[in-house]
Amino acid sequence: MNSDLDTDTASAHKIFQSYDGMEGVAAGPIEPSVQPHLAEWRAFFHRTYPGLLVAATIALAATWLAQQYRSPVMLFALLFGMTFHFLYEEGRCVAGIEFSSKAVLRVGVALLGARITAHQILQLGAMPIATVVVAIITTIALGAVVAQRLGLGRSFGVLSGGAVGICGASAALAIASVLPRTPESERDTILTVVTVTLLSTIAMIIYPLFVSALGFDHVHAGIFLGGTIHDVAQVVGAGYSISPETGDVATYVKLLRVSMLLPVVFTIAFVVSRQAAGGQRSAKVKFPLFLVGFAVLVALNSLELLPKVTTDLANDVSRWCLVTAIAALGMKTSFKDLAAVGWKPIALMVLETAWIAGLTALAVLFA
DSSP: OOOHHHHHHHHHHHHHHHHHTTSSSOOOOOOTTSOHHHHHHHHHHHHHHHHHHHHHHHHHHHHHHHHHHTOOHHHHHHHHHHHTTHHHHSSTTHHHHHHIIIIIHHHHHHHGGGGOOHHHHHTTOHHHHHHHHHHHHHHHHHHHHHHHHTTSOHHHHHHHHHIIIIITHHHHHHHHTTSOOOTTHHHHHHHHHHHHHHHHHHHHHHHHHHHHHHTOOHHHHHHHHHHHOSSHHHHHHHHHHHOHHHHHHHHHHHHHHHHTHHHHHHHHHHHHHHHHTTTOTTOOOOOOHHHHHHHHHHHHHHTTOSOHHHHHHHHHHHHHHHHHHHHHHHHTOOHHHHHTTOSHHHHHHHHHHHHHHHHHHHHHHHO
């Protein structure tokens, strides 16, 4: 027979368990009467939503501050997330943080396809398209070679080169999701996002002065800005600070770079899969499903099957997903880990930024 003390102890444990869950509902076993698939979804939701809620809250705070101070929202989300690193060390938030940094990230990258149409790309002409393709390929190759020489590993060079060459933080997140997982993967991703965001902000300020000094007209200035600045928001800010025509051209060229995310990430996934299988011809390549979503949205948008309200909604959801994923990645990384990296990764990304800027400037001047 259970005593009153036993009953009170059981009740107390149940109460404290609900407090530990952060939601005020005890995490008891699911009733047998619930259907198996529904029970699995309930268990998944109960396991992941505390961490997801924290990441979304950080993303909301970062967005508000970025709008108030006109600063990069990705940088705010990263720094705020890193201040909550203790939540990732143990507790109920770990599963949700992992979910945000992976699944939510892939949704955000897939929805980037709603920004792009084939018409936008083709109307640029041959020169900007060729310049962008060559610049991206050579920047990634340069990053891989120099990173290996510096002892940083080829994966970091591919990651940083892709971020600089394609679309900044979004490209870094997408490429990191298909690279081989190592103990340094999260740290390298965070470092790449922080550095590329800072470099993109500096470029947004300096590059408009640079194109004016070189005497570029509005169209050529737009090609240079869209072909060199890392993040979409900074491209828009730099382009429209010169003229509406420059802003339009810069945006289209930037979207061309974003469209390169699909073949680049697939190629990296293919190479990684082949290497993991020891180069066997029978090895199956795992095609990332979020790239399928990206390609489908580009195709639908090109065929004008997506109404404007849908594309606007997709862009908004994509932005929120990416900021939430960045916040989660921040929570998975500590300041101590970043401080131990040293100067070499930053020097590499500065070199990659200078390379793509110089190559694009030469193409605009002489092509």
